[in-house]
Amino acid sequence: MITPQLRASRSLHESVRQELLNRIQNGAYLPNLPIPSTATLSSEFGVSPITIKRALRDLQAIGAVTAIAGKGTFVKEQRRFLIDLSDGIAHLETANVRLMSIANEKISDPAMEMFNPPGEATLCVRKMIFFAGEPPLAYDSTYLSPDVDEAIIDKFAARPVTEALGRLGIRIRNISYLIDASTAARKVAEIFAIPNGYPMLRRLYKVTTTKKGLTIFGILQAPFDRLSYSLNIQSEN
Amino acid sequence: MITPQLRASRSLHESVRQELLNRIQNGAYLPNLPIPSTATLSSEFGVSPITIKRALRDLQAIGAVTAIAGKGTFVKEQRRFLIDLSDGIAHLETANVRLMSIANEKISDPAMEMFNPPGEATLCVRKMIFFAGEPPLAYDSTYLSPDVDEAIIDKFAARPVTEALGRLGIRIRNISYLIDASTAARKVAEIFAIPNGYPMLRRLYKVTTTKKGLTIFGILQAPFDRLSYSLNIQSEN
DNA sequence: GAGTGGTCTAGACCACCCT
DNA sequence: GGGTGGTCTAGACCACTCC
Structure with missing residues (x-):
């Protein structure tokens, strides 16, 4: 029931959303279990099914539930993965990688311009990063110079960036990060089974190495409710 | 018009959304100018006004437009502020601050637990951070030990955290950050005039100082499309 | 075949802004 | 008063899943 204090001048769908959120x-x-169906909730709350749907769609947008047509609406389990950037290395040693594509492509994201990326086409390695038995954690697009060795490409196709460099015995000279949030592109939304436009936490990177000519650009993005970054800074002296 | 290639198996409201996004x-x-009204777009596209409204609401959710009842729907100007964390200091010297509230409060955000905050009530200073002539940039909640001097509280009420410490002549020993994205609470959404549940980019912090007993906790949050963080890490040797 | 969520429509009412 | 977006409802159709 929508009690007066829950109502509190809010619109109906807001009150319904809040009540469902409270129950969660x-x-x-x-x-991981389904909540009652739209029809059930409609009669329970005494509001139109459309209003219930509206509330449920908003709950999807904030990552509280996932709706699967034909099955039901399920409460999302909240688990965030934490990456520590204090030493510049994003520790993902135990992560699995699934290669999605390798293609020639120009770097087009406007946020990337901060790193002064090359204007020419680059070799773009796209992959998913996940832990066994868990939904996908992140999606990584790594941009390499098109003339790198095939052995290097293979490593980048199979490992997260810093792990690949470690295996190749290539030392890092400098890393620049840009952390922001942006909405998911259509393709990315499909991969993560999230609504189109779902906010993604992104880490854009530029890695310069001691190997001549090897500078790596890339974007690692994850659904905003799956990832966070920590950073510790000691003051000098 | 919704052309077949724009349609591309998408639902109607998705196609409309994409077309409007293209135009933007x-x-x-x-x-900062209004787009045509719902009724106009409805007849232009030949779809129901409801479908137009649906597309517009999704465009609001991703931060592309702002709708003002009674006036129209306006294209949002995209301007991100960049904060560099490389030296641990979030540079906000030229920012203005508006104090929102000072109250005794317990730290309740679950993400904060990483910092092992005190269980007792703390003094919470809430303020808005903005630049002259611009919409508000961020909302900061600083948690101080309830027994700090009033002079210190005043400084925290008038300045961003690191600027306040600088003015007080207090040295920083260590800073820990946690960067994540989370949805806006009702009150925060009102302050920024954004839809409820809008994603916020957050930076949780714990600052330990050389002044005995003075450890500062807090959360700085900004609409996800207004802020980003950069970080540069030099490799040793 | 029954139940689920997703889409699209039609129509009504409201609060708000502007002139 | 006429235009705007916001809300709520009713009803229909579809694709999907599960039994």
């Missing part, structure tokens, strides 16, 4: 946070609705 | 990116619709 109370544990009345459990993770 | 092409410059056909200009920043």
Whole structure:
């Protein structure tokens, strides 16, 4: 029921959304289990099914539930992965990688311009990063100079960036990061099974190495509710 | 018009959204100016006004437009502020601050637990950070030990955290950051005039100082499309 | 075949802004 | 008063899943 204090001058769909969110946070609705159907909720709350749908869609947008047509609406389990950037290395040693594509491509993301990327086409290696038995964690697009050795490309296709460099015995000279949030592109949204436009936490990077001519650009992005970054800075002296 | 290649198996409201987004990116619709009304677009595209509204609401969710009831729907100007964290200091010297509230409060955000915050109530100073002539940039909640001097509280009420410490002549020993994205709470959404649940880029911090007993916790959050962080890491040797 | 969520439409009412 | 976006409803159709 929508009680007056829940209502509190909000619109109906907002009140419904809040009540459903309360139930999720109370544990009345459990993770990975379906909540009652639209029709059931409609009669329980005494509001139109459309209003229920509206509330559910907003709950999807904030990452609280996932709706699967024909099955039901499920409470999302909240688990964030933490990456520590204090030493510049994003530790992903135990992560699995699935290669998605390798293609010649220009770097087009406007946020990338900060790193003064090459204007010519680069070799773009796209891959998914995940842990066994878990939904995909991140999607990485690595841009390499088109004339790099095939052995190097293979390593980048199979490992996260810093792990690939480690295996190749290439030393890092400098890393620049840009962390921002941006909405998911259509293709990325499909991969993660999230609504189009879902916010992604992104880490754009430029890695310069001691190997002559080897500078790596890239973007690692993850659904905003799956990842966070930590950073520790000691003051000098 | 919704051309077949724009349609491309998408749902109607997705096609409409994409077409409107194209027009914004092409410059056909200009920043800070209203786009045609729902009714106009409805007849132009030959779809129901409801479908137009759906597309517009999704465009609001991704930060492309702002709708103002009674006035129209306006193209949002995209301007991101960049904060460099390389030296641990978030440079906000020229920013203005508006104090929102000072209250006794417990730290309740679950993401904060990483810093092992005190369980007791703290003094919470909430403020808005903005640049003259611009929409608000960020919202900061600083948690101080309840027994700090009033002079210190005043400085934190009037300046961003690191600027306040600088003015007070207090040295920083260590800073820990946690960067994540989370959805806006109701109150924050009102302050920024963004839809409820809008994604915010957050930086949680714990600052330890050389002044005995003075450890500062806090959360600085900004609409995801207004802020980004950069970080540069030199390799040793 | 029954139940699920997703889409699209039609129509009504409201609060708000501007002139 | 006429235009705007926001809300809520009713009803229909579809694709999908599960039994």
